[in-house]
Each structure stands twice: as structure tokens, then as C-alpha cells.
Amino acid sequence: MRLLTDRLAARLSRGRRGRYAGVVVLMLGLLVTGGAYAVLSPAQASDEAADQSTVDQGRALFLVGCASCHGKNGEGVTLQNGNQYGPPLAGVGAAAVDFQVGTGRMPMARPGVQAPKKDVLYSEEEISALAAYVASLGPGPAIPESDAYDPLAIPEEDREEAIVRGGEFFRTNCTACHNFAASGGALPGGKYAPSLRGVSDKHIYEAMLTGPQQMPVFSDEVLKSEEKRDIIAYLNSIEDAPRYGGGNMGAFGPVSEGLFAWLVGIGACVGFAVWIASSSTRSKKGTQS
């Protein structure tokens, strides 16, 4: 490997872009190592279904992928200045793990104000092993059954009504951060509420249940399980609804619409003004004749 990269580096440095060769090689090296890790690490997974062995398997994965921030036993890591590096995990429950790892937010690629959604690094089976391990640390919300979150579980004749009710709950509880059309919005300090479009029913349910990152918790006792499902039914209905009024430009309201008006609308007006005021061609013939 070392030999190969050296040779490659030597080759590249002879080339026109010699100055960047080192960087390119470094990136390649990192990519290969990272890729190999991602591909090879699932090899540690075992197929055993028995509870204890799932928890053990989860712990093994945890030690490799999570412990550096959350501590070896999920007790959390607190920095000297009192800030939390990784929060303690006892009591967050399997639902939190399923959400965070299942949407690729965890493991974080680097520390930052917010863990962004990205490619999922673990297989289904590994995620449930990790969830089983974290659930064993302390009681917390479990991964919901599909009936709890799937709007199709609502009897056909009640669905319309559920969507209307869900809309009311959504507008009361969610739109402050996630925007009226669920397209997300900005929070202070570089944080943001993500768009809810294209997020799976299960993950939306788990997010309400566990309150990931800055999002508040909406526990089942206060916002009932069926009410959460109504919200999901509503979200699905607005996602499928045709856009009667034409393009919604991301449904960000005045931001994107204003930008469009300024660039395209005023741009077109300026274009016309230039055309109107430009002097038309003159004929030499006239002066000569």
C-alpha cells in the first residue's frame, strides 16, 4: 500500500498538477481506509437471535463505533469545561438508537452543532443489536410496532378524519420549527429543523417519541400514539398532494419566492427596459439621400 501510494505520488508529482498530488493521494488513502472499514466491520456481526447474544453483539459494535463519544458503558463523556461531548445513553431507549443510527445521524462524522442526516452505516440487524444493547442500559422507549405509526393501519373510513386531525396537531406542535409544509427551517447558531419530506413513517414517529438533538420530546402519554399516527397520515397526504398552484419552490415561503421575484421577475423587467431604451439601428442611406 505504502509502496503503491509512493509510486503514485511520484507519478503524479511529475505531472502538471504536481502540487496537488500529495493531497490527492492523502484523500485516496483516507477513502480506501474508510471504505474498507465500512465494508469489513459488519463482518463482526453474528446471526444469533437470542437476546443476550444480540446485546453482546450490540456492545461489541458500540465499543467500536460509539464509545469514543458516549463512553465505554454509554455513560457519556463530559469535557473539562462541563460541556457534553457525547450524552449518556441510559434511558434513551431502543427507539432513539433506531432513529439516530437508522437515519445515518449517528455515528457522527465529526463533532458539530448538529448531526446531519447521511448514509446509513449499519445494517438493519446491526442497528437492532445496537438498540438492544442501549435499551439494556436503562428503560426507555422501545422501537414502535408498525401498527403504531403506519397510517394504513387506520381503518379506511376513518382515514380522512385522521388526516384532518393530524393536520391540527401538526400545525400546533410541529410547524414552529419544521415549517407549514414540513420543509424544515433554520434554528439559531447553525442548527436547523430538517425537512420531513421523504422521512420514513417509523423515523418520524421515533423522533417525536425521543426528541433527538434540539427537538423536544412528545411522549406517548401526552401526544397519544394514535395522535402521532394522525400527524404521519397528514404528512403523507401533503407529500402526495398535487401542487394545484404550480411549483412551490421548496415551500420555504418568502425566502425562495422572494429570491425568484428578485432574480427572475426584476431581471426580466430590467431586460425589457434595456430593450425599450436601446437605440434602434439607423440608416446611413437617409443622410446620404
Next chain:
Amino acid sequence: MSHDEIARRDGDHAEEPIVNPGMHEHQPRPTDIDDVAGRRAERQVATFFGLSSVMAILFCVAYFTFDIGDEPDLFLGYGASNIFLGLTLGLALLFIGIGAIQWARKLMSDVEISEARHPSRSSDEDRDIALSALNQGIADSAIGRRPLIRNSLLGALGALGLPAIVALRDLGPLPGTALEQTVWRKGMRVVNDVSGTPIKAEQMEIGQLVNAEPGIFFAVDEEGEPVVEGVELQQEKAKAAVILVKMRPEDITPYPNRENWGVEGVLCYSKICTHVGCPISLWEQQTHHLLCPCHQSTFDLADNGKVIFGPAARALPQLPLMVDDEGYLVAQSDFPEPVGPSYWERG
């Protein structure tokens, strides 16, 4: 008054610092001298006007063809009716505009002309005439000599303002104490907005937010009619909406007189921003900050609702909480201070 006359009249004072160079020599356009080009331009203009009429007709066709309502016709996933009505009407107007401008640029006469402006001051003669007419009027009406008439007229005009003021009162009753009070009372339950279910402190998790309302909004009388409804409901809701948040008790730093205002880490705050009254529930559970989306005022709910950023001038009012016999969260009293934006009498 023609150009020449003005020039003659103002001849003396209108000394120009720079000699007027006059017009350029006029250069004709191809369309002025070439009949073929002229006819081509004429056809272009007529084409635009013609296209405009076609669009106007297509508008009518689109209006009657496309279905709207529950099962609308779609075009590329958009409502076809909207798209085509907008496109055809827009293009119809645009084509008239383009045609008119092409007409002006190519065919209408474009010989340069200049027209000097009148001076804005009237002539001394005119001014004298106006002034003497005014003085004559004052003298003839004897308004200066008979002050009784003048004063009673002024009084009558002033009194005419009174009917207006009295009628304006009909715009609504004076607010009285309505700005200082909400429907919250001692023992009133804090219930979930929309569903109206009462809430216990232990049902909430750390980091939980509940958008809540006073229980009376969901109460019904013996006949099953809501106790508060209609306009009154909207008005009261606008003041009484609250949020409940649960934080780790050790994170909360209450003022000494507010130590018993929370229940197991659950605090209740007004949902109405103290800046200009937007409803706020954008709460970051880790920082305990509540952000108003309207102008970014930020309140620290772990620290008595203090303003930590933005234009709001007052802390967010807090509703003191306790539990009733059944363990549900209820108010200890109304808000101890007016909710919402400042107003004159509050200073």
C-alpha cells in the same frame, strides 16, 4: 405659450452657462426609408397583436376545459387549470406590450423634439393681482372688523369635531382590564391543545414540550355547548395560550419568589411573544432557549424566561403551576403580569 414666446419672455434671466448645442442631426431608421423593411415591421407588430388575441381565446378554452376541485386535471404534477390560465393571460398581455413597443421603435415617428419648461414662479403681475383680490375679499367680508362672527365660526368648526369623536367610540368598547387578564384562574387545568386532555407532570419526559391551553376552552355546559366559543374563544385564546416544558430540575434557576412555580421540573410560560405577539413554541430542548420566528427574540426558559437575544423588551410571563387532587397540572393563579407585547399604559 409657444416655445419661442417663453424664450423671448425669459430672454434676459435665462442666461445659460453653457451654450445649448442643439439637437443632433436626425438619422432615419431603415424602416423610415425602406418600404420593405417598413412593411416587415408592420407585419411583426400585427403578428404580436394577433398572438395576443389567440392567447385570450385560449384562456377561455382553458377556463372551460380543465377540471378543478376534488379531482383536478394535472399537467406535469401541477394543477392544469392554474398553469394554463396564468400562462395564456400573461402571454396575452405580454404580446400586446411587445407589439406596442416594436411599433414605437420601428414605425412611429422618432424625430427628436424639445420643449422648454415654464418657469415655476408666476409673473410679478399675476402675484399682485392674486394678493389684491385676497385683501379685497378680507376687507369686503369684514371678518377683521367683526370678531364676533369670526370667533363663533371658529367655535362652530371646532365643535364639528365632537360628533366624529363620539361616533368613533362605536369602534369598540374601551379595553378596560382585558389586556391585563386572561382566563387562567386558580385551579384551572392545563390541557393539551387540540385534544384537550389534561396532563400530569410525570407523563412528561425531560426535554418535552407541550402546546397547551386552559381547560375552560374544552369545557361544555349541561347542554353540551362549549362554555367559551366564537369570537370570545379566539380573543381569549390569543392571550391564554401557553407552553409546558420539562427540564432537569437542577438546570432551572428560578427567582426566589418563583421557586414553587414549577412541578417536578415542568414550567409553564405564555406562548405569546412579548415583542409584538407572535405565538412561539420553537424550543431547543438542550439549550432551553425559546426562539421567536418573527424577529428572533430568544428567551431562556430555564432562567425565568429572560430575554437573551432580540428585540423583545420583557421576559416571557410565567404561569405558576401546581397539581390538583387528581395529580393533574393546574394554574396557581392568572399570570402575575400582562402577557404579550407592551402597550402605552404599561410604559
